[in-house]
Amino acid sequence: MLWIGATVVMAVIVIAQLRLTFDLGAFLPRQKTVLHEVLVEQIRSGPASRLVIIGINGASQDALADASEQMKQALAAESRFTSVANGELALDEAQVPAPIDRYFLLMRDLDFGADSLDAAVQSRLRDLAFAGGRPLLDLIARDPFLATLDVLMQLSPADTGGGLWFAEDGSAVLIAETKAASIDIGAQRVAIEAIKRAFEDLPNASSLEIEITGVGAFSVELQESIRTEATFRSILASAALMLVLLLAFRSFWLSLVAALPLAVGFLGGLAFVSMLFDEVHAITLAFGFTMLGVAIDYPIHLLSRVQTEPAPEAITRIWPTMRLGVISTSVAYLALLFAGSSGLAQLGTFTVAGVAVAMLVTRTWLPLLIQRRPLENLSDKGPLLTSDLSWPLALIVLLSMTAIAWYFADARLWNDDVSSLSPVPADRLATDRRLRAAAPTPDMRYQLVLTSSSLETLLVDCERADPLLAAARAAGLLDGWQSVCQLLPSRQRQAVRQAVIPDETTLRDRMRDAIQGTPFRDDAFEPFLEIAAMASRLDVLEPADVAATPLRAWLDSHLLELESGWVALVSLVGPDPLALAEQVEQWPVSASIVDIQASSAELMQSYRSGALNVIGMAALLIITLLWFGYGKLRDTFWICLSVSAALAASIAVATMVHGSLTVVHMVALLLVLGLGLDYALFMTRVESAEERLRTRRSVFLCAVSTTLAFGILAGSSIPVLQYIGVTVATGSAAMYLLVYVGSSRCREHTR
Amino acid sequence: MRCLRLLYLLLRVVLIALLPASAALALELADILAVSRVTPPARVEFQEERHSPLFDEALLLSGYLEYLDYGVLHKVIESPFSDAFMIDSGEIRLQRDGETRQISLERRDELATIIGGIEAILSGEASLLESLFDYEIFGSITDWSIELKPKSRSVARRVPLLSVSGDGDSVVRILIDLRDGERQIMNILHEASER
Numbered sequence: 013m014l015w016i017g018a019t020v021v022m023a024v025i026v027i028a029q030l031r032l033t034f035d036l037g038a039f040l041p042r043q044k045t046v047l048h049e050v051l052v053e054q055i056r057s058g059p060a061s062r063l064v065i066i067g068i069n070g071a072s073q074d075a076l077a078d079a080s081e082q083m084k085q086a087l088a089a090e091s092r093f094t095s096v097a098n099g100e101l102a103l104d105e106a107q108v109p110a111p112i113d114r115y116f117l118l119m120r121d122l123d124f125g126a127d128s129l130d131a132a133v134q135s136r137l138r139d140l141a142f143a144g145g146r147p148l149l150d151l152i153a154r155d156p157f158l159a160t161l162d163v164l165m166q167l168s169p170a171d172t173g174g175g176l177w178f179a180e181d182g183s184a185v186l187i188a189e190t191k192a193a194s195i196d197i198g199a200q201r202v203a204i205e206a207i208k209r210a211f212e213d214l215p216n217a218s219s220l221e222i223e224i225t226g227v228g229a230f231s232v233e234l235q236e237s238i239r240t241e242a243t244f245r246s247i248l249a250s251a252a253l254m255l256v257l258l259l260a261f262r263s264f265w266l267s268l269v270a271a272l273p274l275a276v277g278f279l280g281g282l283a284f285v286s287m288l289f290d291e292v293h294a295i296t297l298a299f300g301f302t303m304l305g306v307a308i309d310y311p312i313h314l315l316s317r318v319q320t321e322p323a324p325e326a327i328t329r330i331w332p333t334m335r336l337g338v339i340s341t342s343v344a345y346l347a348l349l350f351a352g353s354s355g356l357a358q359l360g361t362f363t364v365a366g367v368a369v370a371m372l373v374t375r376t377w378l379p380l381l382i383q384r385r386p387l388e389n390l391s392d393k394g395p396l397l398t399s400d401l402s403w404p405l406a407l408i409v410l411l412s413m414t415a416i417a418w419y420f421a422d423a424r425l426w427n428d429d430v431s432s433l434s435p436v437p438a439d440r441l442a443t444d445r446r447l448r449a450a451a452p453t454p455d456m457r458y459q460l461v462l463t464s465s466s467l468e469t470l471l472v473d474c475e476r477a478d479p480l481l482a483a484a485r486a487a488g489l490l491d492g493w494q495s496v497c498q499l500l501p502s503r504q505r506q507a508v509r510q511a512v513i514p515d516e517t518t519l520r521d522r523m524r525d526a527i528q529g530t531p532f533r534d535d536a537f538e539p540f541l542e543i544a545a546m547a548s549r550l551d552v553l554e555p556a557d558v559a560a561t562p563l564r565a566w567l568d569s570h571l572l573e574l575e576s577g578w579v580a581l582v583s584l585v586g587p588d589p590l591a592l593a594e595q596v597e598q599w600p601v602s603a604s605i606v607d608i609q610a611s612s613a614e615l616m617q618s619y620r621s622g623a624l625n626v627i628g629m630a631a632l633l634i635i636t637l638l639w640f641g642y643g644k645l646r647d648t649f650w651i652c653l654s655v656s657a658a659l660a661a662s663i664a665v666a667t668m669v670h671g672s673l674t675v676v677h678m679v680a681l682l683l684v685l686g687l688g689l690d691y692a693l694f695m696t697r698v699e700s701a702e703e704r705l706r707t708r709r710s711v712f713l714c715a716v717s718t719t720l721a722f723g724i725l726a727g728s729s730i731p732v733l734q735y736i737g738v739t740v741a742t743g744s745a746a747m748y749l750l751v752y753v754g755s756s757r758c759r760e761h762t763r
Numbered sequence: 764m765r766c767l768r769l770l771y772l773l774l775r776v777v778l779i780a781l782l783p784a785s786a787a788l789a790l791e792l793a794d795i796l797a798v799s800r801v802t803p804p805a806r807v808e809f810q811e812e813r814h815s816p817l818f819d820e821a822l823l824l825s826g827y828l829e830y831l832d833y834g835v836l837h838k839v840i841e842s843p844f845s846d847a848f849m850i851d852s853g854e855i856r857l858q859r860d861g862e863t864r865q866i867s868l869e870r871r872d873e874l875a876t877i878i879g880g881i882e883a884i885l886s887g888e889a890s891l892l893e894s895l896f897d898y899e900i901f902g903s904i905t906d907w908s909i910e911l912k913p914k915s916r917s918v919a920r921r922v923p924l925l926s927v928s929g930d931g932d933s934v935v936r937i938l939i940d941l942r943d944g945e946r947q948i949m950n951i952l953h954e955a956s957e958r
Contacts (some may be wrong), residue, residue, distance in 0.1 A: 149816060
């Protein structure tokens with residue numbers, strides 16, 4: 013009754029408190045260096061990651077051009093996009109966004125001298141000899157230097173003004189920049205839906221085809237496919253587990269009872285994190301449920317004994333071993349609290365709470381449930397539970413897992429392409445490349461990074477880098493760049509630019525002189541005179557001013573405020589990375605070209621080694637615990653050796669199959685560690701021969717069920733599931749075999 | 764060849780003059796295009812007035828137009844400044860101060876429509892003209908004008924009217940009306956033209 017009440021309370025807590033979030037950002041590592049911080053920010057909200065690439069096909073080029081234009085207009089009206097481009101800078105739609113509309117005279121070095129104004133007026137006259145229309149007339153009247161256009165074109169994520177973008181296959185291409193970061197999958201889904209809606213609203217939508225790619229679009233697609241695949245594999249694995257339990261216990265009731273600690277443990281873990289954290293990450297639930305897999309062992313140990321002795325006595329007998337196993341497993345899981353990300357910390361909390369609840373359910377509730385059912389003598393139920401077969405069967409399992417590992421290894425051993433592990437299907441990546449090729453978008457791999465402790469110094473450095481970048485462009489080392497100082501000049505530079513704006517009377521006189529002898533009306537540039545007067549009195553533009561404008565996302569992706577200071581990220585279009593990096597080294601400005609791909613790998617290596625260090629510390633703690641719990645150094649030594657050897661085997665197989673270890677492998681290895689401790693502690697118990705038989709039987713059953721369930725996950729096409737499956741399945745099998753050998757050795761010395 | 768063509772035109776004028784008045788008024792698009800058609804390469808000089816709400820008097824331009832090939836038109840402004848535009852293969856190449864800038868005509872509907880109309884007049888392609896404009900013809904074969912109204916409503920909002928006038932020999936004037944008081948009038952200088 014107590015447990016039913018507790019379960020209801022936990023369910024109520026979950027219903028009332030649980031707020032799920034799909035933001036993967038919490039699972040990104042805590043950063044140690046500025047570069048790592050930059051990388052994580054790039055992964056979160058980098059400009060390239062926020063681009064959604066849209067391809068429209070299925071009609072003549074004219075019809076596609078119309079569709080492209082209509083889509084552009086429809087999406088530009090959507091608040092969730094920072095910008096939408098299709099290759100053209102259409103003046104009539106160029107609603108000059110704030111703060112450019114007011115500050116454009118402070119965003120460029122302009123010469124308000126008589127000669128310069130004269131040249132500007134003559135240039136505009138020449139423009140009007142070629143083009144016309146109200147938008148151009150308004151622009152010229154406000155801005156005879158056309159500084160507005162200059163700023164807008166430089167800030168655009170892709171080169172505009174060269175005509176509509178068409179991919180090689182004829183698709184009209186649009187690029188929409190979302191306000192939300194690509195890892196905000198919920199917001200990305202809404203943005204993708206808006207794009208699809210705009211497409212469906214096209215007059216000839218039924219005859220057209222649309223393709224949507226980009227990091228955000230892939231995330232949305234993957235969430236669907238991962239959910240489907242994960243659900244399917246989980247159901248299959250659960251069914252396999254139930255089948256093994258049914259075969260072992262020949263009782264549907266006992267199989268259900270065996271699943272109870274896992275279920276209540278999951279609920280308990282969920283209730284605990286719901287109370288502790290404002291939001292629970294969906295990935296915590298997914299990985300957490302996996303890591304709770306160790307909890308299925310607890311009822312198996314109990315149920316394997318209840319055919320020969322009453323459940324309360326059986327649980328009392330195995331309780332010290334189980335308790336020590338749970339505590340040491342919890343120590344391993346607690347290491348996640350220090351593993352380097354808030355998401356992993358939540359995962360650690362969840363699993364420790366879940367394992368503790370599962371243990372308590374096994375200890376206190378299960379004996380009552382089992383007692384109320386008549387138990388048959390399970391030892392007469394066939395050969396599956398006989399320990400004599402455990403050796404050859406385990407060997408077969410291990411060999412099978414090795415064969416599976418070799419199969420995967422053979423497919424991947426020679427494939428060094430990181431994208432081969434990407435969950436995005438190859439044809440979707442090819443589509444993305446094809447569409448992107450139509451538009452010169454910022455390079456996703458290389459960026460110019462400048463850092464400084466103060467914003468002003470950073471902006472000054474950016475301004476000093478600008479002419480150097482221009483020289484590099486002239487030398488053919490890049491096609492273009494986007495730097496924060498193009499939108500947000502330094503205070504110092506803004507003040508200089510304000511200072512060069514003449515007083516109203518002087519400027520009016522100069523304009524009058526400039527238009528003399530031209531057809532321009534005397535008051536043609538009155539709007540410009542008003543804006544110049546206003547600009548000279550404006551407060552300098554600050555990041556906070558931009559934050560309240562549509563250009564906030566642009567600023568956020570080019571200027572970062574980190575704990576260590578300020579960072580400017582200069583997006584490079586068409587860079588020659590090596591040659592440019594060489595030139596940057598010679599610059600008088602402290603800047604560096606960052607290879608995001610290489611640095612990401614370095615970041616992950618650092619993440620992994622940091623996490624492994626923490627786990628190493630946890631291992632030391634576990635050894636100490638075992639020593640104190642067991643009181644025998646030799647036993648502790650054998651347990652640790654067996655578990656370590658099995659972990660090493662598991663790491664070797666996972667590395668061989670997947671090329672390298674990821675944070676997902678690390679989580680899976682923690683589960684393997686938990687399983688290994690459980691197996692080892694039970695296998696090294698000092699007990700009678702009859703008891704030992706039952707123990708070996710229960711541990712064997714634990715190993716078979718775990719290996720089978722995770723073997724099913726190993727067959728998944730989704731890397732994350734495959735990582736977990738391969739690691740845990742091989743780990744569980746190896747763990748059983750090595751612990752078996754280790755415990756035999758151990759027993760010889762202990763008895 | 765030129766003499767033969769003049770003879771042909773003279774014959775037509777005589778024949779038209781002999782016809783009843785109602786028939787003389789029924790000038791067909793084909794008749795206009797027969798007169799306006801030019802075989803490339805050809806070159807004419809022009810003077811152009813550009814009226815704008817920003818101007819209190821028209822901007823006067825002069826230069827020459829070259830019809831280099833079907834679809835290839837070169838406009839060179841010589842005064843009051845030097846600029847040149849080459850229209851070819853769906854794009855405009857603007858040459859200014861030694862630099863060239865390419866501008867695609869894709870999605871620059873109004874510009875593409877105006878250029879398409881002029882190209883149809885020069886090449887004599889009735890189908891092209893009819894695909895872009897509704898038209899109305901005025902005058903006689905020796906003093907004609909054709910008013911072209913863009914079929915595309917979005918273009919018509921920005922370019923309500925394109926009017927081409929000519930005499931019995933050639934196009935003499937192209938007028939483009941834009942909204943908000945913008946108007947461009949290009950006068951073709953006969954004496955310099957070569958047909």
